[in-house]
Amino acid sequence: MDSKFVYSFEEGNAKMRELLGGKGSNLAEMTNMGLPVPSGFTITTEACKEYYKNNQQLSPNIILQIEDYIQKLELSSNKKFGDSDNPLLVSVRSGARASMPGMMDTILNLGLNDRVANGLIKKTKNKRFVLDSYRRFIQMFSDVVMNIPNKNFEIIIQEIKQLKNIKLDTELNVTDLENIINKFKQHYKEQKGVDFPSSPQEQLIEAIKAVFRSWNNPRAIYYRQLNDIPSDWGTAVNIQMMVFGNMGDTSGTGVAFTRNASTGENKPFGEFLMNAQGEDVVAGIRTPKPIDNLKQIMPNIYDEFVSISKKLENHYKDMQDMEFTIEEGKLYILQTRNGKRTPSAALKIACDMVDEGKISKKEALLMIDPRSLNSLLHPQFDIKILEKLTPIASGLPASPGAASGKIVFNANDAIEEAKKGEKIILVRSETSPEDIEGMNLSEGILTMQGGITSHAAVVARGIGKCCVSGCSKIQINEKQNYMKIEDKTYNKGDSISLDGSTGKVYGEAIPTVKATISDNFKTIMDWADEYSNLQVRANADTPSDAKQAISFGAKGIGLCRTEHMFFETNRIRAIRQMILSKTEDQRKKALDKLLPMQQKDFEEIYEVLAGKPVTIRLLDPPLHEFIPTDEAEQENLAVDINVPIEKIKSTISSLHEFNPMMGHRGCRLAITYPEIAIMQTTAIINAAINTLKKHSNWNLTPEIMIPLVGDIHELQYIKSIVVKTADSLISSAKTNLKYKVGTMIEIPRAAITADEIAKDAEFFSFGTNDLTQMTFGFSRDDAGKFLKSYYKKDIYAQDPFEKLDKHGVGKLIKIACKLGKKTRPNIKLGICGEHGGDPSSIEFFNEIGLDYVSCSPYRVPLARLATAQATIKLEKTI
């Protein structure tokens, strides 16, 4: 039996979204609910796949089915396709599974030709309307279906307008339009060598193919990539009888939401125009009226519309966004879908609908996009001011929020100016760990190089600073303290503004509005925690990070990167002394200086956590990250710690690595220099002993995490040092402090030998950043260059550093979990890479049964909601 590729609206329903697309399945659902929907049918997404399989041709079988359904439509509408007396005109519109507004193509008024147009003029007695529709159809069809640039047609219209010295399209009279239609047809023939197709059947088939083709136009591909929509879904095509809102004073058209999309208020929200077509509402030539006004003009229609919209909201259990047309006093619904809304409206609508008893708490949680929460936590620009400004450049939206301030080009200046009370924007080619203090004191960070997982981006998200990265349009002269954008120079002290949510850079100061957390926000977070199986911890390196994380509801710290404690002036000096040491003894002396500082940090962090769990990672980055790269700074260092400059240079050269990402770092450091692990363990354990003295009832169990393990013997070697150090301190202090030793799983070899590693690891924390790098074999710093081609050529759908690659990296994680549990059934499993804050990755982590995810403090609310959603979705599937 041949497959069925076409469904009338009567044959479908809302559950058939995969096959019929969003628009088609909703049209079918509404038809079967008895709502006034113009008749029509849907060509399925399967037909789209067939079309691509079949070398971009429609198979005879599909064409036959389409013809069959056109006949059915003729019967039900009592009109005839291509008939001059009572012609059937149709719209041809795309409709994918996921909403992709404006991304693909639409053709209206299809079925027109000279003969049909004449018939329609007779029937409607509105020659101007018919000719304008015909003109629009030729233009739309030539552009969308035949690839003749729309611009060419606009030029023809422009020429006639100039000749007649008029400005608006509406000033064109009937003769002008006839003239234009003739010139359009002529241009079509010049371009294509044949006449404009007058057969409605041919128009229809070509239009359907064009919609299928539009699935792969560049803006659709880009949109899919941005919104994680798989390229193999395909789009459906909807063929629907045209109804006209421009047939006189009892006709009209409009767009409306069931609730206010901006504030969430429970009241219809939208606008309409009488005697108009859909296009006119959007075009902005006439000003549409608020939907309320319809009550006065056509009270019955308004009541009918409100009743339908309530029905739809109750039916879909979500706020709806509807298109409608009134044709000679009769209301038609052309489309409904869940309405887009602002993040704060989303929270209010969800809470209100629970209060109204329309949905459950679980349903409310599923209604909110976790990613939208981010913007509620960060300051924002005043949208009204922003609208009037033009950005001077644009980079990657690396860390959300808005920031204004005076620019500086190095971290030292940032510190100096910030201490004077200035608001600072730090502008760098790229940042490095030495910049952290300066970054912390700035309002925002702008970099020329690096992607959204670059150092600047990761750190900025961690501390909740706004950041725009990879803004390649700026040219920075860090030595002479200026940057150029095109021809304009910006000096140190000039004001700029950054929008970290859009990546835009503005050349002036813009006032910002502080973020406040609403009651609805708190309610949703409480509900989320109620339903979530997966704990949310935070990646936090300092007491203030930890505080922020706890205030956002983190249940502990999943990653405390000890090296971030080393960059303050006093500390960096000691760590540099350690690196420049020749003997173990010298190294120990330098480490002795660091010990009390690090111990104090841990005491403060434990204090903030008040017994919540904390996973502390031993020193991880390669040592060269601690040594200044700048010659002048090297000279300062030489004086500062009284070492000849040659010594510093030779150390730098000996620390040079070809591939630092694959070099001497992670646990490899502690194997070469066990004294580092000893110092860090001492700080961790002594701090815990001191804290427990003050708070004996706290359940304080430090989790010591050994990074970058690839082989059980690495773990065993370092664990034995940690345990020896810790046990001796604990026994001297005569306490019964417990601690755990575990490892990061971030090397492929660790994942596939996890059964062995679990012998000595009491917990695993997946470091998905590194694991992704090693599994794919590319570094995130270098991949930016070629991944662009990958997206363009449809090789990758999205950046594996943003969204976990479930198929490859995820498979390794699954293997590691399985092997780990085989050896140690109660092993604690978590993840602390950037993916800990990505909803789709969280869904995967929940599926495979991890115990917690850890993400940067400002992502904690997002993650709390995402973990709840993941849990609820998983319940549904089982």
Add this chain to the structure above:
Amino acid sequence: MDSKFVYSFEEGNAKMRELLGGKGSNLAEMTNMGLPVPSGFTITTEACKEYYKNNQQLSPNIILQIEDYIQKLELSSNKKFGDSDNPLLVSVRSGARASMPGMMDTILNLGLNDRVANGLIKKTKNKRFVLDSYRRFIQMFSDVVMNIPNKNFEIIIQEIKQLKNIKLDTELNVTDLENIINKFKQHYKEQKGVDFPSSPQEQLIEAIKAVFRSWNNPRAIYYRQLNDIPSDWGTAVNIQMMVFGNMGDTSGTGVAFTRNASTGENKPFGEFLMNAQGEDVVAGIRTPKPIDNLKQIMPNIYDEFVSISKKLENHYKDMQDMEFTIEEGKLYILQTRNGKRTPSAALKIACDMVDEGKISKKEALLMIDPRSLNSLLHPQFDIKILEKLTPIASGLPASPGAASGKIVFNANDAIEEAKKGEKIILVRSETSPEDIEGMNLSEGILTMQGGITSHAAVVARGIGKCCVSGCSKIQINEKQNYMKIEDKTYNKGDSISLDGSTGKVYGEAIPTVKATISDNFKTIMDWADEYSNLQVRANADTPSDAKQAISFGAKGIGLCRTEHMFFETNRIRAIRQMILSKTEDQRKKALDKLLPMQQKDFEEIYEVLAGKPVTIRLLDPPLHEFIPTDEAEQENLAVDINVPIEKIKSTISSLHEFNPMMGHRGCRLAITYPEIAIMQTTAIINAAINTLKKHSNWNLTPEIMIPLVGDIHELQYIKSIVVKTADSLISSAKTNLKYKVGTMIEIPRAAITADEIAKDAEFFSFGTNDLTQMTFGFSRDDAGKFLKSYYKKDIYAQDPFEKLDKHGVGKLIKIACKLGKKTRPNIKLGICGEHGGDPSSIEFFNEIGLDYVSCSPYRVPLARLATAQATIKLEKTI
């Protein structure tokens, strides 16, 4: 029941090598064969493991068993431990599963104290001998067991010799020896605070513990690492009744082989000394006599010895290396083991023993160490001249062979001088791909940096050139054309010599002896091919490499790296033009220049292979490898291809990568620049079409290999380009040429998604170099720095780049094979990383059922033998 930790020689046999060690199991075997072996017993390797588990203590159970077996030994020897009338003296010697000559410790004459010594003097009437033995025992015991430096004792002897103005130990009289013994004991007490232990029982237990400890002394660890001996094997300890070869003219001692260890001639080979102890043979004070002479001195003993040695050789089916002692006219065998031999002797012995009907061909193949074949393929220094010379420096033995020549410091000079007919040694800090032509024309390569898998090492082994890498003692000034070693300067044109098998560098020219391939060599190779299941191919990039590989018996080319064809002057210019192109069009023009050259290379390679298979890899390295790093060369390039120098500099800076190993290379290049893949496919296919025109009967099926694939979509994208290009050429040429498209599996993600990748890959070739890097997460260029600590701390037993890590990387390979075969049961599986030439890795590849290994041409004979051994060993186990 308590375990049995001690076995008398009667209780053991040769099959118990794991438990009793090599020495112990052979002593047991000989005892049971009825050969004259002094009685004794063995403490097992399990006892050694217990000792380490038990915090380096012997458990009471083990001590009890030892005491029990001492009593048994007293009974069988009719002597008594610690008895003054008829004392039992014993030797305590280590004996691991694998032979580790001289690596661990031995204590002789144990059981002596003042009282026993006096008794023995009475018994032997040889006071000087007894005192000398006593002196040696104290010295050996103090050094080996108690860690008092041997040097201290030598100083005491030295002082007495100076006082008496004598030079040789033999000149010391009985009084001197008594004096020395007293001073020794005194020194012992000063160092240890207690008297030298006089209890034989205490001496024994401490000595046994010392032997166990010696398993982990630095030189034993180093030896194990060098010889792939696992550190958890442990050593056994042999306790054996002393027999003395120095009891007069009817006593003696010697060492002999059953055949000539140097030439393989079937004739006893060795030496002996009458009235002497084992030590004296080694010490070189008296000159030992050839074993033949024993025939005259003690004909019966000689006949008995020859008869025993034949018996042992027949029994062990291998040439034996024996130690014997004659005590007062009675022959004792103290040890037998398979004798070490030169590589050419090994071949002769194996072939001879097959001819003699003593062993089968399979047994003969298993007798030869594949690694020993290497030296037979390369020129060697005249050993007699070499012995008299002192090396000026020493690096890593990166590629075997010997080379003498005049030094130059850059590839251009190498080319220039070589063309004048000079023999050249190329000295570089490190080499890069631009140096290949120069390397090819040099006799040998010496580098300051880089390990045995550095660029220099890999290329040198590939082309069979001698190479010493990582010689950190030299300081090179490449600009000013000189190098310094300590204070001596070597200028361009000075002669040096390199020994690539030892890593030694000599400061003068040394004549070399050319390698010749013997008949025995050919015989062994033929037998190897007869029994091997695993095909051996070669990694060969040029027609001359291919020729070499075929002459060594390669069955095809498993890896032809196309980029190596690009480094000749004309070609590098075109490739640089391509890299500096701004548009696709410019790139195509540059590629058009390369096409005929590359096509010609392929035609020549096909011609050499005469229908044997060849796998050609598309362009792999990052593009920056083709651009000169030197400023002056960059300026030349600018002039040469008429591009402003700023353009070149900006291209270099845009090509810069943080981690080039994880950057824009492999298939990622062809995705960004498909025109490269098109040009290369065209060259491969056109060359094949042309070749088939000449040789229509050849089975020429080019295998096009796409490198660094991590995701099926990468492969699909490039494969579609390759197939489209190839099919169009084939159809235009109206031939029916077949070709295959496959991929390298060298990214962990490719291994774990191999089921998907096999949908489009007709073959997999495992690139174990990269796969090892990515799986471990360290780059081979950077790992050298920290792997030293890993070996020292017993974290890794060996370099995973030399010997495949079966446990981790091997697991991934197994997964990939399984998944690949699931999708495509007849998929062809091979390996083309460096491990293709490593015997233990080959064994693994055979076990998991690969179809072929591919290695550098000079490793082909080694691999042929190793694959045969692997097949034979696997047969045995199933």
